[in-house]
Amino acid sequence: MGTIRRSVDLAFPRQMVWEALINPQELAVWLMPNDFEPELGHKFTFQTNSAPGFDGTVYSEVLELDPPQRLMISWKAGNLDTTVSFTLTETTTGTRLDLVHDGFALRQLPTRAILTAGWGRILRKKLHAHLQSKGPA
Numbered sequence: 001m002g003t004i005r006r007s008v009d010l011a012f013p014r015q016m017v018w019e020a021l022i023n024p025q026e027l028a029v030w031l032m033p034n035d036f037e038p039e040l041g042h043k044f045t046f047q048t049n050s051a052p053g054f055d056g057t058v059y060s061e062v063l064e065l066d067p068p069q070r071l072m073i074s075w076k077a078g079n080l081d082t083t084v085s086f087t088l089t090e091t092t093t094g095t096r097l098d099l100v101h102d103g104f105a106l107r108q109l110p111t112r113a114i115l116t117a118g119w120g121r122i123l124r125k126k127l128h129a130h131l132q133s134k135g136p137a
Contacts (some may be wrong), residue, residue: 004101004116008123011094012131018068020130021086030130031122032058040065054078075101080111099123 010017020026022038032046042062050056054077063083064072072085082103089096099119104112 002102002104002106002112004099004104004112004119006099006116006119006123008097008128009091009093009095010097010128010131014088014090014095015068016131016134017088017095017097020127021071021088022067026130030126036060036062038062038065038067038071078111080104080108097123097127 020030022036024034024036027034027036032048034044034046036042036044036046040062044060044062046058046060048056048058057077059076060073062071062073064070064085068088070085070087072083075082075084080103082101084099084101087098087100089098101115101119
């Protein structure tokens with residue numbers, strides 16, 4: 001109940017997908033503007049539009065960094081205090097990206113539902129389009 005799990009198979013090399021996760025300029029293209037740095041313990045923010053109960057800032061920290069296969073960050077926004085992990089696995093056709101957004105409380109089910117749909121769209125459409133724009137795999 002308290003976890004979002006999304007997976008997407010991308011026809012791009014793992015290193016290319018990894019760069020899209022850890023490069024702040026690339027993250028800004030497919031996720032949100034940010035001041036991310038790929039350093040363990042680095043505190044940063046994502047910026048987006050505000051909504052009722054949410055000022056538009058996601059406060060984060062790099063909790064785990066295992067290049068080029070795993071990144072975990074904290075994700076604090078509004079009344080959320082959660083974590084998001086990205087795990088990359090090489091496949092015969094490219095890279096499998098597994099996202100786990102964990103730590104939702106029962107009272108946060110509406111927010112979880114919105115984020116579940118959002119993560120699916122972001123990974124399948126926005127991240128994929130960004131990787132395609134960088135050139136052939």
